[in-house]
Amino acid sequence: MPRPGFVLEVDRNTPPILFWRGENFSLEKLPAGRSRVIYAPEPLEPLVDIDGAIRHALLNPIDHDPLPELLFPGMKLTIAFDDISLPLPPMTRPDIRQRVIEAVLDLAADAGVDDVHLIAALALHRRMTEAELRHAVGDRVYDAFAPRGLLYQHDAEDPDQLEYLGQTPQGEDVEINKRAADSDLLVYVNINLVAMDGGWKSTATGLSSYKSLQHHHNPQTMEATRSFMDQHKSELHKSNWRMGQVMVDSGVKVFQIESTMNTDTFPKPFGFLSKREWEWNARDRASFIASSSALKRTPARIARNIFHSIEAPHQMTSVQAGEVDAVHKVTTANVWKQQLVEVQGQTDILTMGIPFICPYNVNSIMNPILVMCMGLGYLFNMYRGKPLVKEGGVIIMTHPTPWDFHPVHHPSYIDFFEQVLSETTDPHVMSKKYEKRFAEDEWYKHLYRTSYAYHGVHPFYMWYWGAHGMQHCSRVIIVGGDVKAVRRLGFTPASTMDDAFEIASDVVGSSPTITHIHTPPVLVADVK
Amino acid sequence: MKALQVSRKVARLGLARMASAVSSSAAAKVGPLKLVSIDPPDPLGAGWQTVRTRLSGICGSDLSTIEGRASTYFDDLVSFPFTPGHEVVGELADGTRVVIEPVLGHAARGFPLPHAGAAPGDGDDYAHLALPPLEPGIQTGFCHSTGGGWSTYFLAHESQLHGVPADMTDEAAVMIEPAAGGIHTALMCWPSIAQTETPVIAVLGAGTMGLCAIAGLRRYIPNVHIVVGARYPHQQSMARAFGADEVVAPKELGRAVRRVVGCHMIGDYLSGGAHVTIDAVGNSGSIQSCLQITKPRGRVILMGMPAEVTVDLTGLWHRETQIAGSYTYGTESMPDGTSRRTFDLAIETVGEYDMGRMVSATYPLDDYEDAIAHAAAAGRRGALKVAFDLRPPQQRDTENH
Secondary structure (H helix, E strand, O other): OOOOOEEEEOOOOOOOEEEEEEOOEEEEOOOOOOEEEEEOOOOOOOOOOHHHHHHHHHHOOEOOOOHHHHOOOOOEEEEEEOOOOOOOOOEOOOOHHHHHHHHHHHHHHHOOOOEEEEEEOOOOOOOOOHHHHHHHHOHHHHHHHHHHOOEEEOOOOOHHHEEEEEEOOOOOEEEEEHHHHHOOEEEEEOOEOOOOOOOHHHHHHHOEOHHHHOOOOOHHHHHOOOOOOOHHHOHHHHHHHHHHHHHHHOOOOEEEEEEEEOOOOOOHHHHHHHOOHHHOOHHHHHHHHHHHHHHHHOOHHHHHHHHHOOOEOOOEEEEEEEOHHHHHHHHHHHHHHHHEEEEOOOEEEEEEEEEOOOOOOOOOOOOHHHHHHHHHHHHOOOEEOOOOEEEEEEEEEEOOOOOOOOOOOOHHHHHHHHHHHHHOOOHHHHHHHHHHHHHOOHHHHHHHHHOOOOOOOHHHHHHHHOHHHHHHOOEEEEEOOOHHHHHHOOOEEEOOHHHHHHHHHHHHOOOOOEEEEEOOOOOEEEEO | OEEEEEOOOHHHHHHHHHHHOOOHHHHHHHOOEEEEEOOOOOOOOOOEEEEEEEEEEOOHHHHHHHOOOOOHHHHHOOOOOEOOOOOEEEEOOOOOEEEEOOEOOHHHHOOOOOOOOOOOOOOOOOHHHHOOOOOOOOEOOOOOOOOOOOEOEEEEEHHHEEEOOOOOOHHHHOOHHHHHHHHHHHHHOHHHHOOOOOOEEEEEOOOHHHHHHHHHHHHHOOOOEEEEEOOOHHHHHHHHHOOOOEEEOHHHHHHHHHHHHOOOEEOOEEOOOEEEEEEOOOOHHHHHHHHHHEEEEEEEEEOOOOOOOOOOOHHHHHHOOEEEEOOOOOEEEOOOOOEEEHHHHHHHHHHHOOHHHHEEEEEOHHHHHHHHHHHHOOOOOOOOEEEEEOOOHHHHHHHHO
């Protein structure tokens, strides 16, 4: 029986706590008597018969006709699926998407459906490579569809591939993939790594264009969202749901398939990363010492390759299909079951170790903008109820924050860092002055469409993602980061955790309460 | 009188070249530059005047010579031993303050002018630079016959003399010569962009010369959008003060130009680029960078003296890029079709931009090793222009107050 999440009150006997530092980690001693550490629940048992569960979900959908009844010869069927940003780290084969897509295709074949397109729902993310697509959908599906041009990636900059469906009552434009909009049935294959994923966000974001996205990927929406992980207090989600209604009203027929995963995040050699430090055995301690000291001597590029070759053993804990909203309610409950940890009260200082990966640097570099996004966008938002850190409190992250960018994946990030952040870190100012220019830059568009680049506007979205965190905290400190890069972000560099606490004392006094969010594995604090 | 002199001693030039790898002060110690006591120069005849130096700047070309890095190109265009110093504000025997237009042109050498009213730098045949009656020398500061500003006295022809406005400090006046160089470079951009509504000009390097070019561009080229790659914070802030629209680190210049013109990047090159790029650094890397960020059929102007460089010219060939040197000044064709003397423009510009603030430090001749070291490390040490101050202490105090 997996143990639930746990909040450890740090005392004098508490061992040092593991902090991620990108492609490495360190052990940090937290002050006794006023610090606590939040540990994720242990991984739930995966489904025993995953393929059986998928088939059951397709045949017994929620608030929807069974999938076979929706399939008929001569129909246009489109299967859209989540892209490389999920799950994290990428899972061992077979990927959930492969299992679900194969099950859907089997039913489609039984029904005599032969007009089937598979679309990676990239939104403005980078295109996936052939290897990444093969990993997601499996070789059998890839070989059957890709060579005939029936498996492809959503292109948000191809006007011929987009269809304008109208506006929400709030005047938000809804423009999505034309093939998806024109199909007799759109099946969306989702992976819910966190509660933020799924629902109408899958289609209204994943298959849309800048014209649509700009209505909810903006500073106002992000600052008004409490948090991304709580759909009902998220303006981001409310906007996506309104757009979903426009899709329904326009006749787009969606069959949503959502799945949840357990938090079995690291393979055996890295097992100590998921364990609570006081439960480390001799082998865990030896693994930590060996790996952390070896990584210190390893060139960054090689260390990055090592970590990005990790395939997580996480597995499916639930799968449900049917009407989008009804399915998402069940999915969200299943996500909470795995990730929620009850936490009493807020803290003066929230500490977080930034790991090597986030949704936007799979097989890539965690550049400084993504460090900010991971810290203030994701880990800060891992709450339900209230933020873990008090308003006006301090966030301390640990990460090397190298001034380093993947030139193929993140070309506009380089310009954003060099030009925009050198002038302002205010999301509202940059939004007004620079966003449109980056979004409409022909070179970025070209690279997004033909290479493997995130869209020109994407670094803005990453910055907006952290807007609420920035607004909420009075100081952000990065321990061990490249000093110039940290300053460019508008944050304060510190060389050690003790230095960071000293710096934070200006804001929160000399005996602040400290909370460390011990993730990954993923957890969400239910702050009371 | 005291004078700093450069002698033609091959061994010392070689030593200086090696020592410059360690430090410029080491190069100054072992190199061809020595502080000597010599007689004031003999008068050269009608039209020549003796000038008493007040301030004399240290220029990049001076440093190249001292450090033994100057090209052999100059072997037949200088005469040893010579006293460097071509950025000079001095005074005549009657106390009139003057700056020197240092090119030893046709008038100074007794040759017919190439056209009526020609400035010393005008003309398309340089034979006069190496022919008697003067010994060879492209300009004051490289000619044995005239001496140069790094001494108490030197000789200047009346064609070289420009009066200094009464309200202009010596510090400002010593910037007139480099300002003239920058303005000349700026105006060299004009023919390439005359038909362009909003020309984009990139400037790589923001030492003294780069900054003077930026000021020249802003003052004399209409509607120009200036993008600058400047290494040090003080250079960056001065570039902004002189009118640059965007200032970035040198390695970011290509991306900054791309953002302005809205083109693509193809490998290391921009698909389009700046209409004109000014290289105010002058080495292999800077020239290569400039070729990469200049649009096809655009122009690269070399302002920094490059000596020997290694550059891949394939892109130049394919993009039909023009490359031009920009040495000095004379008579300029202005965008409005009129003609002006560069030094007149420079005197106006120095006053307008308060360029006296660019003089970061002055040294007496006795401390020349420190002065050279300071000038060679100007960027790192937060300086722009370093100069020798030969004014009597009393005058110095008066000027400073």
